[in-house]
Amino acid sequence: MATSIKKLPDIEQVLSGNGACGGCPATMGLRMVGKALGPNAIMLLTPSCSVASMGMTPKLGYNWPCINITFASAGSSASGIANAVEIMKEKGRFQGELPTVFTWVGDGGTYDIGFQALSAAAERNDNFIFFCYNNEAYSNTGVQRSGATPRGTFTTTTPTGKRQPKKNMALLMLEHHIPYVATATVAYPGDLYDKVLKAKSIPGMKYIEILAPCYLGWQFDMHDTVQMSRMAVRSGAWLLWEAENGKISFSNPSASIISGKKAAESVDDYVMKQGRFNRLLKGPDAAQRIAEIQGDINREIAFMRERAKIVY
Ligand SMILES: Cc1ncc(C[n+]2csc(CCOP(=O)(O)OP(=O)(O)O)c2C)c(N)n1
Ligand code: SF4
Protein backbone atom coordinates (compact mmCIF):
# COMPACT_ATOMS: atom_id res chain seq x y z
CA MET A 1 0.00 0.00 0.00
CA ALA A 2 1.25 3.48 -0.87
CA THR A 3 2.36 5.83 1.91
CA SER A 4 -0.58 7.91 3.18
CA ILE A 5 -0.46 11.62 2.33
CA LYS A 6 -0.69 12.25 6.09
CA LYS A 7 2.58 10.40 6.63
CA LEU A 8 4.65 12.35 4.09
CA PRO A 9 7.57 14.24 5.67
CA ASP A 10 7.13 17.95 6.46
CA ILE A 11 10.25 18.92 4.52
CA GLU A 12 9.57 21.45 1.71
CA GLN A 13 12.08 21.81 -1.13
CA VAL A 14 9.66 23.85 -3.29
CA LEU A 15 9.40 27.25 -1.66
CA SER A 16 6.35 29.48 -1.50
CA GLY A 17 6.27 32.58 -3.70
CA ASN A 18 7.60 30.89 -6.85
CA GLY A 19 6.26 31.93 -10.25
CA ALA A 20 4.11 28.92 -11.20
CA CYS A 21 0.41 29.27 -12.07
CA GLY A 22 -2.06 28.45 -9.30
CA GLY A 23 -2.78 24.71 -9.33
CA CYS A 24 0.39 23.99 -11.33
CA PRO A 25 0.84 20.21 -11.53
CA ALA A 26 4.58 20.46 -12.21
CA THR A 27 5.10 22.28 -8.93
CA MET A 28 2.84 19.84 -7.05
CA GLY A 29 4.79 16.91 -8.44
CA LEU A 30 8.13 18.52 -7.63
CA ARG A 31 6.96 19.16 -4.07
CA MET A 32 6.37 15.40 -3.58
CA VAL A 33 9.70 14.63 -5.21
CA GLY A 34 11.39 17.00 -2.76
CA LYS A 35 9.86 15.20 0.20
CA ALA A 36 11.42 11.96 -0.99
CA LEU A 37 14.80 13.31 -2.13
CA GLY A 38 15.41 15.75 0.73
CA PRO A 39 17.93 18.60 0.49
CA ASN A 40 21.02 16.60 -0.54
CA ALA A 41 20.45 16.72 -4.29
CA ILE A 42 21.48 18.60 -7.43
CA MET A 43 18.76 19.60 -9.89
CA LEU A 44 19.18 20.10 -13.64
CA LEU A 45 16.42 21.82 -15.64
CA THR A 46 15.82 22.35 -19.35
CA PRO A 47 13.82 25.32 -20.71
CA SER A 48 10.24 24.82 -19.51
CA CYS A 49 7.51 26.12 -17.23
CA SER A 50 9.52 24.89 -14.23
CA VAL A 51 12.44 27.13 -15.24
CA ALA A 52 10.11 30.09 -15.74
CA SER A 53 8.60 29.38 -12.31
CA MET A 54 11.83 29.00 -10.35
CA GLY A 55 12.96 32.64 -10.33
CA MET A 56 16.56 33.82 -10.19
CA THR A 57 19.39 33.54 -7.71
CA PRO A 58 19.35 34.60 -4.86
CA LYS A 59 15.57 34.11 -4.83
CA LEU A 60 15.28 30.61 -6.27
CA GLY A 61 11.93 28.89 -5.70
CA TYR A 62 13.57 25.47 -5.34
CA ASN A 63 15.78 24.67 -2.39
CA TRP A 64 18.56 22.80 -4.24
CA PRO A 65 21.57 23.83 -6.30
CA CYS A 66 19.83 24.24 -9.70
CA ILE A 67 21.59 24.12 -13.08
CA ASN A 68 19.84 25.44 -16.19
CA ILE A 69 20.99 23.53 -19.26
CA THR A 70 20.10 23.46 -22.94
CA PHE A 71 17.00 21.71 -24.16
CA ALA A 72 18.84 18.86 -25.86
CA SER A 73 21.34 18.09 -23.12
CA ALA A 74 19.57 16.91 -19.95
CA GLY A 75 20.86 13.34 -20.32
CA SER A 76 24.46 14.29 -21.07
CA SER A 77 24.64 17.14 -18.53
CA ALA A 78 23.26 14.95 -15.73
CA SER A 79 25.74 12.21 -16.69
CA GLY A 80 28.56 14.75 -16.38
CA ILE A 81 27.45 16.00 -12.96
CA ALA A 82 26.80 12.46 -11.63
CA ASN A 83 30.26 11.32 -12.71
CA ALA A 84 31.90 14.50 -11.41
CA VAL A 85 30.55 14.10 -7.87
CA GLU A 86 31.63 10.45 -7.80
CA ILE A 87 35.16 11.36 -8.90
CA MET A 88 35.33 14.18 -6.34
CA LYS A 89 34.37 11.68 -3.65
CA GLU A 90 37.04 9.22 -4.83
CA LYS A 91 39.66 11.97 -4.70
CA GLY A 92 38.58 12.96 -1.20
CA ARG A 93 37.31 16.36 -2.33
CA PHE A 94 33.78 15.56 -1.28
CA GLN A 95 32.78 14.53 2.24
CA GLY A 96 29.59 12.83 3.39
CA GLU A 97 26.78 11.19 1.45
CA LEU A 98 26.77 11.79 -2.30
CA PRO A 99 23.96 14.08 -3.49
CA THR A 100 21.23 12.61 -5.69
CA VAL A 101 21.60 14.03 -9.17
CA PHE A 102 18.27 14.51 -10.93
CA THR A 103 16.83 16.19 -13.98
CA TRP A 104 13.45 17.93 -14.06
CA VAL A 105 12.39 18.07 -17.68
CA GLY A 106 9.08 18.62 -19.51
CA ASP A 107 7.67 16.26 -22.10
CA GLY A 108 9.00 18.43 -24.93
CA GLY A 109 12.51 18.12 -23.50
CA THR A 110 12.07 14.38 -22.93
CA TYR A 111 10.02 12.87 -25.75
CA ASP A 112 11.36 15.12 -28.51
CA ILE A 113 14.29 17.48 -28.16
CA GLY A 114 16.28 15.71 -25.43
CA PHE A 115 15.59 12.13 -26.44
CA GLN A 116 19.00 11.43 -27.97
CA ALA A 117 21.02 12.46 -24.89
CA LEU A 118 18.53 10.70 -22.60
CA SER A 119 18.74 7.49 -24.60
CA ALA A 120 22.55 7.59 -24.54
CA ALA A 121 22.67 8.17 -20.76
CA ALA A 122 20.27 5.27 -20.23
CA GLU A 123 22.33 2.98 -22.44
CA ARG A 124 25.41 3.88 -20.33
CA ASN A 125 23.33 3.33 -17.14
CA ASP A 126 24.65 6.57 -15.63
CA ASN A 127 23.76 7.19 -12.01
CA PHE A 128 20.94 9.76 -11.81
CA ILE A 129 17.16 10.07 -11.81
CA PHE A 130 15.57 11.50 -14.95
CA PHE A 131 12.18 13.00 -14.09
CA CYS A 132 9.84 13.90 -16.91
CA TYR A 133 6.85 15.98 -15.82
CA ASN A 134 4.46 15.42 -18.63
CA ASN A 135 1.84 18.09 -19.25
CA GLU A 136 1.36 16.68 -22.77
CA ALA A 137 2.47 19.86 -24.60
CA TYR A 138 5.06 22.62 -24.84
CA SER A 139 3.19 24.72 -22.27
CA ASN A 140 5.75 27.42 -21.52
CA THR A 141 5.75 28.67 -25.11
CA GLY A 142 1.97 28.76 -25.50
CA VAL A 143 0.96 25.10 -25.88
CA GLN A 144 2.36 23.41 -28.96
CA ARG A 145 2.05 19.66 -29.63
CA SER A 146 4.75 17.26 -28.46
CA GLY A 147 5.29 13.52 -28.83
CA ALA A 148 3.35 13.19 -25.55
CA THR A 149 0.24 14.99 -26.83
CA PRO A 150 -2.60 12.48 -27.25
CA ARG A 151 -4.53 12.07 -30.49
CA GLY A 152 -7.50 14.40 -30.89
CA THR A 153 -5.96 17.26 -28.87
CA PHE A 154 -6.20 20.91 -29.87
CA THR A 155 -2.88 22.77 -29.54
CA THR A 156 -1.67 25.88 -31.35
CA THR A 157 0.16 23.63 -33.83
CA THR A 158 -2.71 21.12 -34.13
CA PRO A 159 -5.68 23.47 -34.58
CA THR A 160 -7.87 20.71 -36.00
CA GLY A 161 -6.76 18.10 -33.45
CA LYS A 162 -3.57 16.03 -33.34
CA ARG A 163 -3.83 13.10 -35.73
CA GLN A 164 -1.18 10.82 -34.23
CA PRO A 165 -1.25 8.87 -30.92
CA LYS A 166 1.28 9.69 -28.19
CA LYS A 167 4.46 7.64 -27.65
CA ASN A 168 4.80 5.27 -24.70
CA MET A 169 7.95 6.96 -23.44
CA ALA A 170 8.25 5.09 -20.13
CA LEU A 171 8.14 1.80 -22.00
CA LEU A 172 10.83 3.05 -24.41
CA MET A 173 13.00 3.75 -21.37
CA LEU A 174 12.33 0.27 -20.02
CA GLU A 175 13.61 -1.16 -23.31
CA HIS A 176 16.96 0.48 -22.49
CA HIS A 177 17.28 -2.17 -19.71
CA ILE A 178 17.76 0.39 -16.95
CA PRO A 179 17.20 -0.78 -13.35
CA TYR A 180 14.14 1.33 -12.57
CA VAL A 181 11.29 2.93 -14.52
CA ALA A 182 8.05 4.28 -13.07
CA THR A 183 5.01 6.34 -13.95
CA ALA A 184 3.09 8.47 -11.45
CA THR A 185 0.74 11.44 -11.24
CA VAL A 186 -0.15 14.16 -8.77
CA ALA A 187 -3.49 12.68 -7.61
CA TYR A 188 -1.59 9.77 -6.03
CA PRO A 189 1.12 11.54 -3.99
CA GLY A 190 1.97 8.55 -1.79
CA ASP A 191 2.55 6.39 -4.87
CA LEU A 192 4.83 9.06 -6.34
CA TYR A 193 6.69 9.52 -3.05
CA ASP A 194 7.32 5.78 -2.67
CA LYS A 195 8.61 5.49 -6.23
CA VAL A 196 11.04 8.38 -5.79
CA LEU A 197 12.28 6.97 -2.49
CA LYS A 198 12.91 3.62 -4.18
CA ALA A 199 14.66 5.24 -7.16
CA LYS A 200 16.92 7.17 -4.82
CA SER A 201 18.24 3.92 -3.33
CA ILE A 202 19.02 2.22 -6.67
CA PRO A 203 22.39 2.81 -8.37
CA GLY A 204 22.37 3.50 -12.11
CA MET A 205 19.81 5.19 -14.32
CA LYS A 206 16.26 5.69 -13.12
CA TYR A 207 13.39 7.17 -15.17
CA ILE A 208 10.22 8.51 -13.52
CA GLU A 209 7.45 10.15 -15.52
CA ILE A 210 4.75 12.18 -13.80
CA LEU A 211 1.52 13.01 -15.62
CA ALA A 212 0.93 16.71 -14.94
CA PRO A 213 -2.50 17.99 -16.04
CA CYS A 214 -1.97 21.66 -16.92
CA TYR A 215 -5.10 23.82 -16.77
CA LEU A 216 -3.73 26.19 -19.42
CA GLY A 217 -2.99 23.60 -22.08
CA TRP A 218 -5.75 21.18 -21.23
CA GLN A 219 -8.26 23.98 -20.70
CA PHE A 220 -10.02 23.18 -17.44
CA ASP A 221 -10.51 25.19 -14.24
CA MET A 222 -7.22 25.44 -12.35
CA HIS A 223 -8.69 24.10 -9.11
CA ASP A 224 -9.47 20.81 -10.92
CA THR A 225 -5.83 19.75 -11.44
CA VAL A 226 -5.97 16.83 -9.01
CA GLN A 227 -9.37 15.72 -10.26
CA MET A 228 -8.11 15.65 -13.87
CA SER A 229 -5.12 13.62 -12.75
CA ARG A 230 -7.42 11.15 -10.99
CA MET A 231 -9.76 10.93 -14.01
CA ALA A 232 -6.80 10.22 -16.30
CA VAL A 233 -5.91 7.18 -14.19
CA ARG A 234 -9.46 5.94 -13.65
CA SER A 235 -10.18 6.09 -17.39
CA GLY A 236 -6.96 4.22 -18.17
CA ALA A 237 -5.60 7.18 -20.15
CA TRP A 238 -2.65 7.08 -17.72
CA LEU A 239 -1.43 3.82 -16.19
CA LEU A 240 0.46 3.74 -12.89
CA TRP A 241 3.28 1.20 -13.08
CA GLU A 242 6.87 0.59 -12.13
CA ALA A 243 9.53 -1.82 -13.33
CA GLU A 244 12.39 -2.99 -11.14
CA ASN A 245 15.07 -4.81 -13.11
CA GLY A 246 12.63 -5.26 -15.98
CA LYS A 247 9.69 -6.64 -14.00
CA ILE A 248 6.57 -4.53 -14.44
CA SER A 249 3.97 -4.17 -11.69
CA PHE A 250 0.95 -1.87 -11.56
CA SER A 251 -0.36 0.15 -8.63
CA ASN A 252 -4.03 0.79 -7.99
CA PRO A 253 -6.33 1.81 -9.54
CA SER A 254 -4.38 0.77 -12.67
CA ALA A 255 -3.69 -2.70 -11.22
CA SER A 256 -7.44 -3.39 -11.05
CA ILE A 257 -7.95 -2.17 -14.61
CA ILE A 258 -5.11 -4.32 -15.93
CA SER A 259 -6.26 -7.44 -14.06
CA GLY A 260 -9.83 -6.90 -15.26
CA LYS A 261 -11.11 -6.67 -11.67
CA LYS A 262 -12.49 -3.23 -12.39
CA ALA A 263 -13.43 -1.70 -15.75
CA ALA A 264 -11.76 1.55 -16.74
CA GLU A 265 -14.17 4.47 -16.65
CA SER A 266 -15.40 5.60 -20.07
CA VAL A 267 -13.21 8.30 -21.55
CA ASP A 268 -16.19 10.56 -22.36
CA ASP A 269 -16.29 12.42 -19.02
CA TYR A 270 -12.51 12.88 -19.01
CA VAL A 271 -12.51 14.24 -22.55
CA MET A 272 -15.55 16.48 -22.19
CA LYS A 273 -14.08 18.20 -19.10
CA GLN A 274 -11.12 19.46 -21.17
CA GLY A 275 -11.36 22.27 -23.70
CA ARG A 276 -8.39 20.85 -25.61
CA PHE A 277 -10.65 17.97 -26.70
CA ASN A 278 -14.20 19.21 -26.42
CA ARG A 279 -13.76 22.34 -28.56
CA LEU A 280 -13.26 19.94 -31.50
CA LEU A 281 -16.17 17.72 -30.58
CA LYS A 282 -19.01 19.85 -31.82
CA GLY A 283 -18.96 18.63 -35.44
CA PRO A 284 -20.59 15.63 -37.10
CA ASP A 285 -17.45 13.51 -36.60
CA ALA A 286 -17.53 13.84 -32.77
CA ALA A 287 -18.43 10.17 -32.17
CA GLN A 288 -15.61 8.98 -34.42
CA ARG A 289 -13.09 11.27 -32.69
CA ILE A 290 -14.06 10.01 -29.23
CA ALA A 291 -13.89 6.43 -30.53
CA GLU A 292 -10.33 7.07 -31.75
CA ILE A 293 -9.29 8.42 -28.34
CA GLN A 294 -10.95 5.48 -26.58
CA GLY A 295 -9.33 3.08 -29.09
CA ASP A 296 -5.83 4.40 -28.28
CA ILE A 297 -6.48 3.92 -24.55
CA ASN A 298 -7.88 0.41 -24.99
CA ARG A 299 -4.91 -0.58 -27.13
CA GLU A 300 -2.38 0.68 -24.56
CA ILE A 301 -4.15 -1.17 -21.71
CA ALA A 302 -4.19 -4.40 -23.72
CA PHE A 303 -0.56 -3.94 -24.77
CA MET A 304 0.74 -3.18 -21.25
CA ARG A 305 -1.21 -6.15 -19.84
CA GLU A 306 0.68 -8.48 -22.19
CA ARG A 307 4.02 -6.64 -21.96
CA ALA A 308 3.98 -7.04 -18.17
CA LYS A 309 4.09 -10.81 -18.61
CA ILE A 310 7.54 -10.59 -20.23
CA VAL A 311 10.64 -10.28 -18.03
CA TYR A 312 14.11 -10.23 -19.51
C1 LIG B 1 16.47 24.62 -28.60
C2 LIG B 1 15.32 25.41 -28.05
N1 LIG B 1 14.17 25.41 -28.76
C3 LIG B 1 13.09 26.08 -28.28
C4 LIG B 1 13.16 26.75 -27.09
C5 LIG B 1 11.95 27.52 -26.60
N2 LIG B 1 11.27 26.86 -25.50
C6 LIG B 1 11.48 27.21 -24.21
S1 LIG B 1 10.52 26.38 -23.13
C7 LIG B 1 9.79 25.52 -24.39
C8 LIG B 1 8.68 24.53 -24.10
C9 LIG B 1 9.13 23.36 -23.29
O1 LIG B 1 8.17 22.32 -23.30
P1 LIG B 1 8.29 21.19 -22.25
O2 LIG B 1 9.63 20.58 -22.25
O3 LIG B 1 7.15 20.23 -22.48
O4 LIG B 1 8.08 21.93 -20.85
P2 LIG B 1 6.77 22.81 -20.42
O5 LIG B 1 6.94 24.16 -21.02
O6 LIG B 1 5.56 22.11 -20.94
O7 LIG B 1 6.83 22.87 -18.94
C10 LIG B 1 10.30 25.90 -25.64
C11 LIG B 1 9.88 25.35 -26.95
C12 LIG B 1 14.38 26.73 -26.38
N3 LIG B 1 14.51 27.35 -25.21
N4 LIG B 1 15.43 26.05 -26.88
S1 SF4 C 1 1.21 26.63 -17.87
FE1 SF4 C 1 0.68 24.68 -16.83
S2 SF4 C 1 2.62 23.62 -16.38
FE2 SF4 C 1 3.07 25.78 -16.90
S3 SF4 C 1 3.23 26.86 -14.91
FE3 SF4 C 1 1.08 27.08 -15.65
S4 SF4 C 1 -0.06 25.29 -14.81
FE4 SF4 C 1 2.16 24.88 -14.59
Ligand SMILES: [Mg+2]
Ligand atom coordinates in the same frame (compact mmCIF):
# COMPACT_ATOMS: atom_id res chain seq x y z
MG1 LIG D 1 5.32 20.07 -21.47
